[in-house]
Amino acid sequence: MSKLHFTTKHANEATVQRNWYVVDGTNQTVGRISSKIAAVLRGKNKAYYSPHVDCGDFVIVTNCDKVKFTGNKMDEKVYLNYSGYPGGKKEEIAKDLIKRRPEVIMERAVKGMLPKNRLGRKMYKKLFVYAGDKHPHVAQQPKELKF
Template sequence: MSKLHFTTKHANAATVQRNWYVVDGTNQTVGRMCARIAAILRGKNKAYYTPHVDCGDYVIVTNADKVKFTGNKMEEKVYDHFTGYPGGRKEELAKDLLKRRPEVIIERGVKGMLPKNRLGRKMYKKLFVYAGDQHPHTAQQPKELKF
């Protein structure tokens, strides 16, 4: 009898195929949408997913100003950042940040779900978020992604 030899295929920069996807944020729950986007940016939707290689796709999010939160998060969720100065902690409620800069909500949500290293920073650069329904990436012919 002959032995069967199976080898695991690992992705590398030469073998990765990158696609462009566009996601409509209208009436999408923020956390669920961000989790799915983070999985696509990592490449977990592909059969040849390799953890140490950036094999993810590009994602464009439109209508970021029309996302929704569940429960009381719109009134109670606090986004904060630190300026680096003493007493420089700035806080803002989700409803105020959604009015002022709606892109930040999705960007911060997805960034928190990516790896905290140089590979995660490289994946994060493939995310493009826009408040309206227009985006400048029509030349890439993005496919509509439904959740």
Template sequence: MNPVPKSYSAKPAQAHADRKWWVIDAEGKTLGRLASQVATILRGKNKPTFTPHVDTGDFVIIVNAQKVVLTGRKLEQKQYVRHSGEPGGFRTEAYGHLLERKPELPIVKAVKGMLPKNILGRELITKLKVYAGPDHPHAAQKPQPLA
């Protein structure tokens, strides 16, 4: 009788060893589709060593965040909502205004919503670097463009 093959479970020390850096140009890409692709890479689900409770993902750099596309009339209709915790502290802002004011925030919020809502998710979002323009300060890490 053949022995049953054992399932692989990555250890945290092994997961940090083979991390890569990826660059994604957001120009002309749809926000939600870009965010789901980035969340998959940050989580490590694109690797054969994926383990749900261990951070096996890579670093992702997104450039040209201000040129990301929202389909339909989302630029006027979709609202960014926040509350300060004080009475009367409820604030809303259309995504069109938000993209002009802080072009990185819609991408970060979209990716964060697709990550686990626990300590691991908060750790994963720190590996995402978003820049409004085409330049980034991570040349030393030798990032590769993602196809």
């Protein structure tokens, strides 16, 4: 009588299949859409997900200038930047930031949901955010990702 030996197949850089997805941010809530984007960037939508391997896909976010916040966050949410010098703290509310640089809101929301290590920084590089509905990644033939 022989014993059965089963081995678990772990994902690695050679076995990971990366796809391109495009997400439309029109009338989407920032927190809800960014948590789903972060899961796709990590690869949690795949059957062979491993936390120690970057299994994620590339994500293109368009129309990020048309995202919305719940409650009074558009008028009350404060984004902070520090220059590194004494007194170099700069504050900006979401309403002003979305007019000036709408990509930053989505980028910071998704980046905060990724791991804070070198693997998370590698995942973050697969995110592309654009204010309008056009993007330069047509050659990659991205599929539309609906949530």
